[in-house]
Each structure stands twice: as C-alpha cells, then as structure tokens.
Amino acid sequence: MTNLIAIWLGILLLGGAMLDMTLYGGDHLLFLAKKLYEFLDWLAFWR
Secondary structure, three states, rough: OHHHHHHHHHHHHHHHHHHHHHHHHOOOHHHHHHHHHHHHHHHHHOO
C-alpha cells in the first residue's frame, strides 16, 4: 500500500466517522466498537 492510498483511506474513514456523528450521534460507531471488542476477545481465545 502506498502512502497516497493510506492517506485516502484515512480520510475516508474519518469522513465516515464524522458523518455518522453528525447524522446519528455516533450510535453506529459505538455498536461497531462493541462488536470489534467482542471479535478481538474471541480472536484472543483462539490464539
């Protein structure tokens, strides 16, 4: 991955997070954070 691609991906992620916070108050980000935590816990168990 080149630096240019990484920068654009970062901009897209931050833009999506800002859009979610503006439109929905961050409810979706909280849901995704909880699911990510559960996934990492499950992944650590199988490691």
